[in-house]
Amino acid sequence: MLKVLIVDDEAVVRRGIVLGIDWASLGCAVVGEAANGEEGLAAAERYSPNLIITDVRMPHMDGIEMMRVLRERGSTAHVIVLTAYNDFDYARSALRFGAADYLLKPFRDQELVAAIERVREKAEAFSSRSAQDDLLALPKGDKSKYVLQTLEYIAAHYADADINITTIARSIGISEGHLSHVFKKETSYTALGYLTLYRIHMARRLLADCRYKVYEVAGMVGYRDVAYFGSTFKKLTGLSPSEYQDRCR
Template structure:
């Protein structure tokens, strides 16, 4: 469900937007409302909404200034500007701030809802694209080629390939098997592969987990065990951190 912040200095307009729209049916929930730009900025900072519906002409801080300040803070919430002024200069400023839409007051019945639906669909599409990109990155990220690295690093890669399912695999275990010190192997591995050994093990495990989940042959807890995780909660959080989705959602 998308979180929405409503910012408008006209109480009747603000109340009409908050109360007059069936937000739940749009897959949204209004998390806060504000009567001026400063209140809106504070609310956006506090609630970090997915969507901001904001008037442009307001006291203390106008909508353009408010959103500009939020953008500088790194807040990239989707934004719909409302204004009673059909001044193209405002539209230009809104567009430069990455506004999703620009609606003139008084807007027609269903106009705001249609805009919200369009944005919601775009957010869903963006999320799906990013998730698929993460999955694709993990699946298609070429394994470090053993013939492009030194013998010791190649042997370490081979060891990981054969033992990633061992819950006790560690830098010490690998270095001992190769007759090297942990520090020397770690330095060589990072220099030649651009990964730390532990990071590479994690990626290798998640890549293997994705293949197993894709096959549909195993339950999530079975996959976790097979790729070396004793704690299924930790496995799930690691999987989601790397792929952008939980293993159960991926399996479904």
């Protein structure tokens, strides 16, 4: 059963989603509602939803910022983004933070149902986590603040092609050598090794969406060289990006 959180500043929209969908038949249950991103973060902390359906433009904190904070906090919830604005910049920002789907308002109930079903399929397809996913789920309780800050920085900046050990170390205020030592000691991975795994993890999500070409996905996850992205992806998954995408169709 997927736990669903609905975030929209219009109460009538939230009610329409709650009442217009046969949640039980989809294997879902609505566990909470929120009127803006700040309330959404609090509700996500309280209910630990598997799926968040959120508007983009809301007072106090918009949906994109809410997603960014959720990812920094380690949330792996699937997110379906709703917006009245047909703007690729919004879509790109949402996808950067792992949105599973993007629907334009006004939408029909069946469009939302189809998006939810796609999320369920993806959740089931990836329920058997690889070593790569295990790394992304590193328990944070015993990690030093520098390791936690590194994880958060990578989650927020992995799409930046210029990110490297220097920029990461500078952002958290320690030397490159100390960062490398601490991160390797506490996770058994190098910081750049983790960055690569995180990028490929996000690339898998984008490829599974099937709306983007391989070269577009490469750019979205921080690779300027499409060939290098392809070889890295195949090394870690056993499939080329196009082969992986074909299996998700």
